[in-house]
Amino acid sequence: xxxxxxxxxxxxxxxxxxxxxxxxxxxxxxxxxxxxxxxxxxxxxxxxxxxxxxxxxxxxxxxxxxxxxxxxxxxxxxxxxxxxxxxxxxxxxxxxxxxxxxxxxxxxxxxxxxxxxxxxxxxxxxxxxxxxxxxxxxxxxxxxxxxxxxxxxxxxxxxxxxxxxxxxxxxxxxxxxxxxxxxxxxxxxxxxxxxxxxxxxxxxxxxxxxxxxxxxxxxxxxxxxxxxxxxxxxxxxxxxxxxxxxxxxxxxxxxxxxxxxxxxxxxxxxxxxxxxxxxxxxxxxxxxxxxxxxxxxxx
Ligand code: GUN
Numbered sequence: 001x002x003x004x005x006x007x008x009x010x011x012x013x014x015x016x017x018x019x020x021x022x023x024x025x026x027x028x029x030x031x032x033x034x035x036x037x038x039x040x041x042x043x044x045x046x047x048x049x050x051x052x053x054x055x056x057x058x059x060x061x062x063x064x065x066x067x068x069x070x071x072x073x074x075x076x077x078x079x080x081x082x083x084x085x086x087x088x089x090x091x092x093x094x095x096x097x098x099x100x101x102x103x104x105x106x107x108x109x110x111x112x113x114x115x116x117x118x119x120x121x122x123x124x125x126x127x128x129x130x131x132x133x134x135x136x137x138x139x140x141x142x143x144x145x146x147x148x149x150x151x152x153x154x155x156x157x158x159x160x161x162x163x164x165x166x167x168x169x170x171x172x173x174x175x176x177x178x179x180x181x182x183x184x185x186x187x188x189x190x191x192x193x194x195x196x197x198x199x200x201x202x203x204x205x206x207x208x209x210x211x212x213x214x215x216x217x218x219x220x221x222x223x224x225x226x227x228x229x230x231x232x233x234x235x236x237x238x239x240x241x242x243x244x245x246x247x248x249x250x251x252x253x254x255x256x257x258x259x260x261x262x263x264x265x266x267x268x269x270x271x272x273x274x275x276x277x278x279x280x281x282x283x284x285x286x287x288x289x290x291x292x293x294x295x296x297x298x299x
Contacts, residue, residue, distance in 0.1 A: 004228070004258040007150050013270035015297035016149070017062055020277050023293045024063040027284065035284035036065035037095040037121065037276070038087045042080060042106065043073035048099045055097070058273050064280060067093060077106045081114050088116040094287055095121035095280035118287060121279040129170065132178045139279055144176035146271025147208055147229045148183070153297075154227055154260050155206075159184035164201055166190050166217065166248070167210035172231055176208050197221075209248035219253025228254055228261040231268050 027033050037059050041052045052068065059066035069083055080098070087096045096119045102108050112124045120128055123141035131138030151158060163185035167173035173189060180187045190200045192211075201207055201221040209217050210231035222228060232248030247264030254261055262268055278295055285292040 002256070004255045005154075005260040006255075007154055007227075007229075007260050007262045007267060009146070009150055009262055009267040010265075010270045012150060012153060012297060013146075013274040015299075016271075016274045016295065017058065017277065018298035019295045020274070020281055021062040022298075023281055023295055026293070027281070027290070028063070031288065031290060033284060033288055033290075034063070034065050035094050035280050036067060036092045037097065037280045038067040038069060038090075038093045040069040040071065040080070040083060040087075040096070040098045042071045042075050042099070043103050045101070048101075052099055055273055055276065059277060059280070062277050064277065065092065073103050075103070075106070077110060080106055080111055084111065084114045088114075088119060093119065094284035095119055095276075097122050097276065119283060121276055121283055123175065123279070124171065129175065132175055135182060139283065140179065140275075141171060141175045142272045142275035142279060143172050143210075143231060143268060144179050145275040145278075147176060147231065147268055148179045149275070150229060150262065150268070150271060151206060151227060152183075157183075158206065161185050161205040162188070162203055163206040163208070164188045164190055164204035165208045165210065166197075166201065167208075167212070167231070169210065172210040176210065180206070180208075211248050213248055214246050215248070215250040217249040217254065219250065219255075219257045222254055222257045224257055225259035226257075228258045229268060230262050230264050233264060233269060 039052050039055050056066045056068055087093045096115050098111050117125050117127045120139050123139040128138035163180040165173050165177045168189050168191045177187045177189050198221045202223050204226055206227050208229045214234035214236050230247035230249040234246050235243045236246050238244050245265050282292040
């Protein structure tokens with residue numbers, strides 16, 4: 001059986017960051033503007049701390065300003081909303097990201113809705129979600145945007161392809177489906193209540209798995225030659241007790257059937273932060289009335 005092409009998201013994201021850094025340098029030289037990204041972390045969730053650290057270092061690497069705000073796990077919703085309001089008013093801050101998940105005393109929807117729409121670089125605000133649904137130019141959530149870039153880099157035009165999105169979250173599944181529709185795919189959203197899930201997946205030319213279930217999608221769920229994007233990041237136990245990361249796709253069987261597939265780690269993950277930086281650059285340009293540049297990955 002043929003073996004799929006491995007889509008190297010880590011390499012693509014690195015090239016994209018070089019392209020972003022070039023545009024950031026231009027923005028500074030021509031307009032005296034340095035884009036700024038504020039990341040707010042509430043509490044001490046270890047995984048969130050790693051993400052926030054990575055976001056900060058990559059933000060600085062592309063030449064942007066990084067502002068880190070930490071609140072204790074006991075912070076109230078009012079305290080977090082006050083911090084968001086302050087960042088909304090700060091002209092040096094072009095993008096605001098409040099790291100999820102939040103402690104249980106805080107309603108994430110209230111926080112997301114408090115972020116200024118033009119600074120919502122996560123694209124989670126209902127107004128940005130609505131703009132994506134009706135084809136407007138808002139902020140597009142980073143993970144689906146990264147998936148789309150990898151797909152277009154691999155396939156070119158997606159017009160007319162059958163796309164199946166596995167998962168219906170507001171963060172990945174729904175915006176991914178909207179983006180694929182915008183690219184003229186025939187889109188199906190499948191989920192935990194879908195009948196004959198494997199059959200639905202087998203019809204897909206493009207399969208995006210974002211359900212958070214380790215190795216759920218088996219090789220025989222995949223149409224031969226299909227392009228498979230694995231958004232899942234699941235830690236599974238190993239004999240040495242350290243555990244390892246696997247996707248929502250059973251890579252070993254899928255790689256024998258798919259035409260191309262993203263690995264975990266090193267596939268979609270690195271694209272998410274690169275797209276966050278891209279959204280911050282876009283937000284900074286829009287806030288200053290400058291056309292957002294077309295960022296290309298470096299050769
Ligand atoms: N937690 C895990 N991923 C994300 C993300 O993309 N944005 C935010 N705000 N929190 C997250």
